[in-house]
Amino acid sequence: MTIHHHPSEELLMRFASGALEGPFDIAIAAHLDACVLCREEVAMWEGVGGAMLDEIAPAEMTQDAFARTLAALDRTAPAPRRAPNRSSALPASLRRYRVGREFPIGPGIYKRNIWKAKNGTGRAFLLRARPGLELPRHGHGGTEMTYVVQGGYSDEHGHYEPGDFMTADTDHLHQPHVDQDGECVLLIASHGRPIASGIAGLIMRFFM
Protein backbone atom coordinates (compact mmCIF):
# COMPACT_ATOMS: atom_id res chain seq x y z
CA MET A 1 0.00 0.00 0.00
CA THR A 2 1.49 3.32 -1.02
CA ILE A 3 0.06 6.14 1.01
CA HIS A 4 0.10 9.57 -0.57
CA HIS A 5 -1.91 11.66 1.87
CA HIS A 6 -0.95 11.97 5.54
CA PRO A 7 -2.19 13.96 8.53
CA SER A 8 -0.31 17.24 9.00
CA GLU A 9 2.66 17.31 11.36
CA GLU A 10 0.65 19.48 13.70
CA LEU A 11 -2.18 16.95 13.86
CA LEU A 12 0.28 14.16 14.65
CA MET A 13 1.84 16.24 17.41
CA ARG A 14 -1.56 16.96 18.91
CA PHE A 15 -2.51 13.29 18.62
CA ALA A 16 0.62 12.31 20.56
CA SER A 17 -0.09 14.85 23.27
CA GLY A 18 -3.66 13.64 23.72
CA ALA A 19 -5.12 17.03 22.83
CA LEU A 20 -7.13 16.11 19.75
CA GLU A 21 -10.76 16.86 19.99
CA GLY A 22 -13.59 14.39 20.04
CA PRO A 23 -13.58 12.01 17.11
CA PHE A 24 -10.41 13.09 15.35
CA ASP A 25 -8.08 10.79 17.22
CA ILE A 26 -10.17 7.87 15.91
CA ALA A 27 -9.41 8.82 12.31
CA ILE A 28 -5.72 9.46 13.02
CA ALA A 29 -5.35 6.15 14.87
CA ALA A 30 -6.77 4.34 11.84
CA HIS A 31 -4.19 6.00 9.60
CA LEU A 32 -1.41 5.08 12.05
CA ASP A 33 -2.43 1.43 11.77
CA ALA A 34 -1.47 1.66 8.11
CA CYS A 35 1.36 4.17 8.05
CA VAL A 36 4.77 3.47 9.57
CA LEU A 37 6.06 6.97 8.75
CA CYS A 38 3.41 8.66 10.83
CA ARG A 39 3.85 6.06 13.59
CA GLU A 40 7.50 7.07 13.81
CA GLU A 41 6.51 10.73 13.95
CA VAL A 42 4.08 10.06 16.80
CA ALA A 43 6.73 7.95 18.56
CA MET A 44 9.08 10.92 18.43
CA TRP A 45 6.50 13.12 20.14
CA GLU A 46 5.77 10.45 22.72
CA GLY A 47 9.51 10.39 23.43
CA VAL A 48 9.37 14.14 23.94
CA GLY A 49 6.44 13.62 26.31
CA GLY A 50 8.38 11.02 28.28
CA ALA A 51 11.46 13.22 28.58
CA MET A 52 9.31 16.15 29.71
CA LEU A 53 7.45 13.97 32.20
CA ASP A 54 10.77 12.94 33.76
CA GLU A 55 11.71 16.55 34.30
CA ILE A 56 8.46 18.14 35.41
CA ALA A 57 8.31 19.55 38.96
CA PRO A 58 6.41 16.85 40.89
CA ALA A 59 3.03 17.57 42.48
CA GLU A 60 2.26 16.39 45.97
CA MET A 61 0.28 13.17 46.20
CA THR A 62 -2.28 12.70 48.98
CA GLN A 63 -0.85 11.00 52.04
CA ASP A 64 -2.44 7.62 51.61
CA ALA A 65 -1.97 7.49 47.81
CA PHE A 66 0.74 4.84 47.87
CA ALA A 67 -1.05 2.70 50.48
CA ARG A 68 -4.26 2.86 48.48
CA THR A 69 -2.51 1.91 45.27
CA LEU A 70 -0.72 -0.97 47.00
CA ALA A 71 -4.05 -2.25 48.28
CA ALA A 72 -5.42 -2.08 44.75
CA LEU A 73 -2.53 -4.18 43.42
CA ASP A 74 -3.85 -7.20 45.29
CA ARG A 75 -7.28 -6.90 43.84
CA THR A 76 -7.66 -9.00 40.76
CA ALA A 77 -7.42 -6.97 37.60
CA PRO A 78 -10.60 -6.98 35.58
CA ALA A 79 -10.10 -9.55 32.84
CA PRO A 80 -9.44 -7.85 29.53
CA ARG A 81 -12.63 -7.88 27.55
CA ARG A 82 -12.75 -9.32 24.11
CA ALA A 83 -12.70 -6.58 21.58
CA PRO A 84 -16.30 -5.73 20.72
CA ASN A 85 -15.68 -5.74 17.01
CA ARG A 86 -13.25 -8.23 15.57
CA SER A 87 -13.82 -7.59 11.91
CA SER A 88 -10.52 -7.90 10.11
CA ALA A 89 -11.87 -5.65 7.35
CA LEU A 90 -11.77 -2.67 9.70
CA PRO A 91 -8.66 -0.91 11.03
CA ALA A 92 -7.31 -2.57 14.20
CA SER A 93 -7.66 0.68 16.13
CA LEU A 94 -11.45 0.42 15.80
CA ARG A 95 -11.58 -2.84 17.75
CA ARG A 96 -12.19 -1.06 21.02
CA TYR A 97 -15.31 0.70 19.77
CA ARG A 98 -18.77 -0.70 19.53
CA VAL A 99 -19.29 -0.13 15.85
CA GLY A 100 -22.99 0.02 15.09
CA ARG A 101 -25.04 -1.87 12.52
CA GLU A 102 -25.01 -0.72 8.96
CA PHE A 103 -28.03 1.18 7.66
CA PRO A 104 -28.75 2.84 4.32
CA ILE A 105 -28.77 6.63 4.18
CA GLY A 106 -29.36 6.99 0.46
CA PRO A 107 -29.22 5.02 -2.78
CA GLY A 108 -26.03 2.95 -2.74
CA ILE A 109 -24.70 4.48 0.44
CA TYR A 110 -24.62 2.96 3.92
CA LYS A 111 -23.52 4.17 7.31
CA ARG A 112 -22.25 2.60 10.55
CA ASN A 113 -21.81 4.76 13.61
CA ILE A 114 -18.62 4.48 15.63
CA TRP A 115 -18.79 7.29 18.12
CA LYS A 116 -20.88 10.35 18.82
CA ALA A 117 -20.39 13.10 21.38
CA LYS A 118 -23.29 13.51 23.77
CA ASN A 119 -23.75 17.14 22.76
CA GLY A 120 -23.90 16.11 19.11
CA THR A 121 -21.03 18.22 17.80
CA GLY A 122 -18.52 15.46 17.11
CA ARG A 123 -18.97 12.07 15.48
CA ALA A 124 -17.08 9.28 13.78
CA PHE A 125 -18.70 6.84 11.37
CA LEU A 126 -18.07 4.53 8.46
CA LEU A 127 -19.57 5.11 5.02
CA ARG A 128 -19.81 2.38 2.41
CA ALA A 129 -20.59 3.58 -1.10
CA ARG A 130 -21.25 1.68 -4.29
CA PRO A 131 -18.85 1.87 -7.25
CA GLY A 132 -19.24 5.05 -9.27
CA LEU A 133 -21.39 6.85 -6.72
CA GLU A 134 -21.25 10.62 -6.80
CA LEU A 135 -21.83 12.36 -3.51
CA PRO A 136 -23.42 15.81 -3.54
CA ARG A 137 -21.01 18.69 -3.60
CA HIS A 138 -20.66 19.79 -0.03
CA GLY A 139 -18.68 21.91 2.37
CA HIS A 140 -18.32 21.57 6.10
CA GLY A 141 -19.63 23.56 9.00
CA GLY A 142 -16.51 22.53 10.84
CA THR A 143 -13.64 20.17 10.24
CA GLU A 144 -13.96 16.76 8.66
CA MET A 145 -11.28 14.11 8.46
CA THR A 146 -11.52 11.17 6.09
CA TYR A 147 -9.57 7.95 6.15
CA VAL A 148 -9.89 5.52 3.24
CA VAL A 149 -10.43 1.99 4.58
CA GLN A 150 -11.14 0.28 1.28
CA GLY A 151 -11.54 1.13 -2.39
CA GLY A 152 -10.90 4.61 -3.71
CA TYR A 153 -12.47 7.91 -4.71
CA SER A 154 -11.59 11.18 -6.34
CA ASP A 155 -12.58 14.77 -5.88
CA GLU A 156 -11.48 18.07 -7.41
CA HIS A 157 -8.27 17.88 -5.41
CA GLY A 158 -7.00 14.38 -6.05
CA HIS A 159 -7.45 10.64 -5.97
CA TYR A 160 -7.49 8.75 -2.69
CA GLU A 161 -6.73 5.13 -1.92
CA PRO A 162 -6.64 2.86 1.13
CA GLY A 163 -4.53 4.35 3.91
CA ASP A 164 -4.90 7.92 2.66
CA PHE A 165 -5.96 10.59 5.10
CA MET A 166 -7.56 13.96 4.30
CA THR A 167 -8.57 16.97 6.32
CA ALA A 168 -11.26 19.33 5.02
CA ASP A 169 -12.05 22.63 6.66
CA THR A 170 -15.05 24.93 6.72
CA ASP A 171 -14.57 26.61 3.40
CA HIS A 172 -13.40 23.55 1.54
CA LEU A 173 -16.05 22.46 -0.97
CA HIS A 174 -15.69 19.10 -2.59
CA GLN A 175 -17.59 16.51 -4.54
CA PRO A 176 -16.38 12.97 -3.92
CA HIS A 177 -16.73 10.44 -6.73
CA VAL A 178 -16.26 6.75 -5.91
CA ASP A 179 -14.02 4.76 -8.27
CA GLN A 180 -15.84 2.61 -10.84
CA ASP A 181 -13.95 -0.57 -10.02
CA GLY A 182 -15.21 -1.25 -6.53
CA GLU A 183 -16.97 -0.22 -3.36
CA CYS A 184 -15.41 2.41 -1.20
CA VAL A 185 -15.37 2.35 2.60
CA LEU A 186 -14.47 5.57 4.39
CA LEU A 187 -13.95 6.37 8.04
CA ILE A 188 -15.14 9.92 8.64
CA ALA A 189 -14.60 11.99 11.74
CA SER A 190 -16.33 15.32 11.86
CA HIS A 191 -17.00 18.27 14.03
CA GLY A 192 -19.85 20.41 12.79
CA ARG A 193 -22.29 19.42 10.04
CA PRO A 194 -21.62 18.95 6.35
CA ILE A 195 -23.47 21.54 4.32
CA ALA A 196 -24.89 20.42 1.00
CA SER A 197 -27.66 21.42 -1.35
CA GLY A 198 -30.51 19.56 -3.06
CA ILE A 199 -32.38 16.48 -1.89
CA ALA A 200 -29.25 14.42 -1.52
CA GLY A 201 -27.88 17.30 0.49
CA LEU A 202 -30.90 17.15 2.73
CA ILE A 203 -30.33 13.45 3.23
CA MET A 204 -26.74 14.09 4.14
CA ARG A 205 -27.61 16.88 6.46
CA PHE A 206 -30.23 14.80 8.16
CA PHE A 207 -28.17 11.69 8.67
CA MET A 208 -24.61 12.87 9.02
Add this chain to the structure above:
Amino acid sequence: MGQAAGAISRWRTPRSAAGAWRVSAPEASSADDVHSKCIIAIARDRDRDGFAALFSHFAPRVKAYLMRTGSAPSLAEELAQETMLSVWRKAELFDPARASAATWVFTIARNLRIDAARRVRDPASLAGEIEPEAPEEPFAAVARRQSQALIREALKQLPAEQREVLALSFFEDRPHSEIATKLKIPLGTVKSRVRLAVSKLRELVEGRT
Protein backbone atom coordinates in the same frame (compact mmCIF):
# COMPACT_ATOMS: atom_id res chain seq x y z
CA MET B 1 7.80 12.84 6.99
CA GLY B 2 9.76 11.47 4.03
CA GLN B 3 13.31 10.26 4.57
CA ALA B 4 12.30 7.49 6.95
CA ALA B 5 14.91 5.04 5.78
CA GLY B 6 17.67 7.60 6.01
CA ALA B 7 16.52 8.75 9.40
CA ILE B 8 16.41 5.22 10.70
CA SER B 9 19.91 4.41 9.57
CA ARG B 10 21.16 7.54 11.32
CA TRP B 11 19.42 6.40 14.48
CA ARG B 12 21.77 3.43 14.71
CA THR B 13 24.22 5.23 16.92
CA PRO B 14 27.31 3.47 18.35
CA ARG B 15 25.68 3.47 21.77
CA SER B 16 23.70 0.42 20.81
CA ALA B 17 25.78 -0.92 18.01
CA ALA B 18 25.25 -4.46 19.26
CA GLY B 19 22.12 -4.43 17.14
CA ALA B 20 20.19 -6.30 19.81
CA TRP B 21 16.76 -4.78 19.59
CA ARG B 22 15.56 -6.61 22.65
CA VAL B 23 17.84 -5.20 25.32
CA SER B 24 17.60 -7.69 28.16
CA ALA B 25 19.83 -6.09 30.79
CA PRO B 26 21.28 -2.73 29.86
CA GLU B 27 23.74 -1.40 32.41
CA ALA B 28 22.07 1.10 34.66
CA SER B 29 23.64 4.15 33.12
CA SER B 30 20.74 6.49 33.74
CA ALA B 31 17.73 6.94 35.95
CA ASP B 32 15.54 5.79 33.09
CA ASP B 33 17.43 2.50 32.81
CA VAL B 34 16.83 1.96 36.52
CA HIS B 35 13.12 2.58 35.96
CA SER B 36 13.06 0.19 33.00
CA LYS B 37 14.62 -2.49 35.21
CA CYS B 38 11.95 -1.89 37.83
CA ILE B 39 9.19 -2.45 35.27
CA ILE B 40 10.88 -5.62 34.04
CA ALA B 41 11.23 -6.84 37.66
CA ILE B 42 7.50 -6.28 38.16
CA ALA B 43 6.76 -8.29 35.04
CA ARG B 44 9.04 -11.11 36.19
CA ASP B 45 8.61 -11.28 39.95
CA ARG B 46 5.81 -8.85 40.87
CA ASP B 47 8.60 -6.88 42.55
CA ARG B 48 7.10 -4.44 45.07
CA ASP B 49 10.33 -2.57 45.82
CA GLY B 50 10.59 -1.79 42.15
CA PHE B 51 6.98 -0.64 42.17
CA ALA B 52 7.62 1.62 45.17
CA ALA B 53 10.55 3.23 43.35
CA LEU B 54 8.46 3.79 40.23
CA PHE B 55 5.57 5.16 42.26
CA SER B 56 7.67 7.70 44.11
CA HIS B 57 9.20 8.96 40.87
CA PHE B 58 6.27 8.85 38.46
CA ALA B 59 3.03 9.25 40.45
CA PRO B 60 3.75 12.87 41.55
CA ARG B 61 4.96 13.73 38.05
CA VAL B 62 1.97 12.21 36.31
CA LYS B 63 -0.25 14.15 38.70
CA ALA B 64 1.64 17.36 37.91
CA TYR B 65 1.37 16.66 34.17
CA LEU B 66 -2.39 16.08 34.36
CA MET B 67 -2.93 19.20 36.43
CA ARG B 68 -0.99 21.24 33.90
CA THR B 69 -3.23 19.95 31.13
CA GLY B 70 -6.22 21.23 33.05
CA SER B 71 -7.39 18.31 35.20
CA ALA B 72 -8.69 19.17 38.66
CA PRO B 73 -6.29 18.02 41.42
CA SER B 74 -8.67 15.28 42.58
CA LEU B 75 -9.02 13.83 39.06
CA ALA B 76 -5.27 14.17 38.48
CA GLU B 77 -4.62 12.29 41.71
CA GLU B 78 -7.06 9.54 40.77
CA LEU B 79 -5.64 9.15 37.26
CA ALA B 80 -2.07 9.19 38.61
CA GLN B 81 -2.93 6.26 40.88
CA GLU B 82 -4.70 4.55 38.01
CA THR B 83 -1.62 5.07 35.83
CA MET B 84 0.58 3.36 38.42
CA LEU B 85 -1.91 0.51 38.73
CA SER B 86 -1.68 0.08 34.95
CA VAL B 87 2.11 0.04 35.18
CA TRP B 88 1.80 -2.89 37.62
CA ARG B 89 -0.79 -4.75 35.57
CA LYS B 90 0.67 -4.13 32.14
CA ALA B 91 4.35 -4.53 33.04
CA GLU B 92 4.56 -7.62 30.80
CA LEU B 93 3.74 -5.45 27.81
CA PHE B 94 6.63 -3.07 28.44
CA ASP B 95 9.37 -3.60 25.89
CA PRO B 96 12.50 -1.58 26.66
CA ALA B 97 13.43 -1.87 22.99
CA ARG B 98 10.36 0.13 22.03
CA ALA B 99 10.21 2.87 24.59
CA SER B 100 11.96 4.32 27.60
CA ALA B 101 10.26 3.87 30.97
CA ALA B 102 9.21 7.53 31.06
CA THR B 103 7.78 7.40 27.54
CA TRP B 104 5.81 4.28 28.37
CA VAL B 105 4.38 5.84 31.53
CA PHE B 106 3.60 9.04 29.62
CA THR B 107 1.56 7.14 27.01
CA ILE B 108 -0.38 5.28 29.73
CA ALA B 109 -1.21 8.55 31.51
CA ARG B 110 -2.12 10.25 28.25
CA ASN B 111 -4.46 7.42 27.22
CA LEU B 112 -6.18 7.45 30.61
CA ARG B 113 -6.63 11.19 30.23
CA ILE B 114 -8.17 10.82 26.75
CA ASP B 115 -10.51 8.07 27.94
CA ALA B 116 -11.56 10.09 30.98
CA ALA B 117 -12.44 13.01 28.71
CA ARG B 118 -14.27 10.71 26.30
CA ARG B 119 -16.23 9.04 29.09
CA VAL B 120 -17.59 12.43 30.03
CA ARG B 121 -18.72 13.07 26.46
CA ASP B 122 -20.04 9.64 25.62
CA PRO B 123 -20.15 6.99 28.33
CA ALA B 124 -21.40 4.24 26.02
CA SER B 125 -18.88 4.41 23.22
CA LEU B 126 -15.87 2.68 24.70
CA ALA B 127 -15.62 -0.99 25.32
CA GLY B 128 -12.92 -0.40 27.91
CA GLU B 129 -9.85 -2.52 28.29
CA ILE B 130 -9.38 -4.95 25.44
CA GLU B 131 -6.82 -7.59 24.64
CA PRO B 132 -3.36 -6.20 23.95
CA GLU B 133 -2.28 -5.76 20.39
CA ALA B 134 0.59 -7.73 18.92
CA PRO B 135 3.95 -6.01 19.37
CA GLU B 136 5.36 -4.13 16.46
CA GLU B 137 7.96 -5.51 14.15
CA PRO B 138 11.56 -5.35 15.46
CA PHE B 139 12.66 -3.07 12.62
CA ALA B 140 10.66 -0.14 13.93
CA ALA B 141 11.69 -1.02 17.46
CA VAL B 142 15.39 -0.56 16.76
CA ALA B 143 14.83 2.93 15.48
CA ARG B 144 12.65 3.76 18.43
CA ARG B 145 15.05 2.71 21.15
CA GLN B 146 17.86 4.78 19.71
CA SER B 147 15.65 7.76 19.16
CA GLN B 148 14.70 7.88 22.84
CA ALA B 149 18.24 8.81 23.81
CA LEU B 150 18.49 11.23 20.90
CA ILE B 151 15.27 12.98 21.85
CA ARG B 152 16.52 13.60 25.38
CA GLU B 153 19.77 14.96 24.00
CA ALA B 154 17.97 17.10 21.44
CA LEU B 155 15.68 18.64 24.07
CA LYS B 156 18.72 19.56 26.18
CA GLN B 157 20.24 21.32 23.21
CA LEU B 158 17.23 23.53 22.51
CA PRO B 159 17.54 27.13 23.68
CA ALA B 160 15.63 27.62 26.95
CA GLU B 161 13.03 29.92 25.37
CA GLN B 162 12.22 27.38 22.65
CA ARG B 163 12.02 24.56 25.17
CA GLU B 164 9.61 26.58 27.22
CA VAL B 165 7.14 27.21 24.40
CA LEU B 166 7.41 23.59 23.30
CA ALA B 167 6.57 22.40 26.81
CA LEU B 168 3.59 24.75 26.96
CA SER B 169 2.24 23.99 23.52
CA PHE B 170 2.93 20.26 23.24
CA PHE B 171 3.12 18.96 26.81
CA GLU B 172 0.48 21.24 28.30
CA ASP B 173 -1.70 21.67 25.17
CA ARG B 174 -1.94 25.41 25.58
CA PRO B 175 -3.12 27.47 22.61
CA HIS B 176 -0.52 29.84 21.20
CA SER B 177 -2.57 32.88 22.23
CA GLU B 178 -2.60 31.74 25.85
CA ILE B 179 1.16 31.17 25.79
CA ALA B 180 1.65 34.69 24.46
CA THR B 181 -0.35 36.16 27.33
CA LYS B 182 1.36 33.98 29.92
CA LEU B 183 4.90 34.80 28.76
CA LYS B 184 4.03 38.40 27.84
CA ILE B 185 5.43 38.04 24.33
CA PRO B 186 3.74 38.71 20.95
CA LEU B 187 1.75 35.89 19.35
CA GLY B 188 4.07 35.92 16.34
CA THR B 189 7.04 35.26 18.62
CA VAL B 190 5.29 32.27 20.16
CA LYS B 191 4.54 30.85 16.72
CA SER B 192 8.09 31.32 15.47
CA ARG B 193 9.61 29.83 18.63
CA VAL B 194 7.41 26.76 18.34
CA ARG B 195 8.32 26.42 14.69
CA LEU B 196 12.03 26.78 15.41
CA ALA B 197 11.85 24.32 18.30
CA VAL B 198 10.05 21.72 16.19
CA SER B 199 12.41 21.99 13.24
CA LYS B 200 15.49 21.95 15.48
CA LEU B 201 14.15 18.91 17.30
CA ARG B 202 13.44 17.12 14.06
CA GLU B 203 16.87 17.97 12.73
CA LEU B 204 18.60 16.67 15.84
CA VAL B 205 16.50 13.53 16.13
CA GLU B 206 16.35 12.55 12.49
CA GLY B 207 19.57 14.07 11.30
CA ARG B 208 17.51 16.01 8.75
CA THR B 209 18.95 19.25 7.49
